[in-house]
Amino acid sequence: MHIEHLNYPLAQIPAGPFTMGTYPTGLRKTDPEEPQRSVTLDAYAIGIYHVTNVQYAQFVKATGYRQPLYWVDERFNGKDFPVVGVSWSDATNFLEWLSSTTGETYRLPTEAEWEKAARGTDGREYPWGNVWDATKANTSESQLKKLTPVGSYPEGISPFGCYDMAGNAYDWCSDWFHAETYKYSPAENPMGAAEGRRKVIRGGSWLPRGEFAARCANRAAYEPIRAVHNVGFRIATDM
Numbered sequence: 001m002h003i004e005h006l007n008y009p010l011a012q013i014p015a016g017p018f019t020m021g022t023y024p025t026g027l028r029k030t031d032p033e034e035p036q037r038s039v040t041l042d043a044y045a046i047g048i049y050h051v052t053n054v055q056y057a058q059f060v061k062a063t064g065y066r067q068p069l070y071w072v073d074e075r076f077n078g079k080d081f082p083v084v085g086v087s088w089s090d091a092t093n094f095l096e097w098l099s100s101t102t103g104e105t106y107r108l109p110t111e112a113e114w115e116k117a118a119r120g121t122d123g124r125e126y127p128w129g130n131v132w133d134a135t136k137a138n139t140s141e142s143q144l145k146k147l148t149p150v151g152s153y154p155e156g157i158s159p160f161g162c163y164d165m166a167g168n169a170y171d172w173c174s175d176w177f178h179a180e181t182y183k184y185s186p187a188e189n190p191m192g193a194a195e196g197r198r199k200v201i202r203g204g205s206w207l208p209r210g211e212f213a214a215r216c217a218n219r220a221a222y223e224p225i226r227a228v229h230n231v232g233f234r235i236a237t238d239m
Contacts, residue, residue: 176195
């Protein structure tokens with residue numbers, strides 16, 4: 001079920017369990033994704049697409065907020081491209097403005113919410129299945145070396161109907177990153193570490209190799225003040 005509201009279409013994710021994380025591989029680079037386990041979430045809704053430049057521009061115009069650094073670069077400033085060059089703090093300020101403007105309550109997704117929306121309930125590796133396919137996402141393998149308009153890869157859509165959960169731009173999540181979170185976090189509605197230095201980003205982007213970075217379970221992180229050219233965000237809300 002999709003909800004249309006002020007041009008921010010949302011996918012409704014039903015309450016229930018899903019398979020989160022990665023089965024132990026023996027590779028150090030997957031340690032932060034282990035152990036794989038069943039996690040149960042309450043119902044929520046999440047953006048079908050990244051927040052775009054044209055949507056973020058409404059916030060900038062209404063509030064006088066600073067423009068993203070990369071709007072001067074044609075590789076990143078297309079109106080239907082995901083907005084990038086926004087820090088975690090910028091994203092949360094946008095969501096506070098959107099909430100006050102609409103009367104709804106919007107926020108960043110938790111990384112558990114993000115992962116369920118990306119991979120569904122069957123523990124698949126990528127939004128489309130278990131086999132890497134470079135034609136289904138904008139990653140370094142595409143050799144475009146730039147963003148693409150949101151929704152440009154319909155063959156890469158997630159089980160819940162979300163686009164660009166693999167590639168194009170990473171998504172900021174609400175959680176603080178900790179390498180051993182999964183060993184200690186609750187099995188119901190996990191919120192991440194209580195404190196930390198970096199915030200979780202999910203989904204890969206146009207820059208890294210997608211076969212690893214664009215896996216649904218892959219975890220990465222940046223300091224919340226960092227604003228880089230391959231990290232954006234999508235909205236979420238409780239149901």
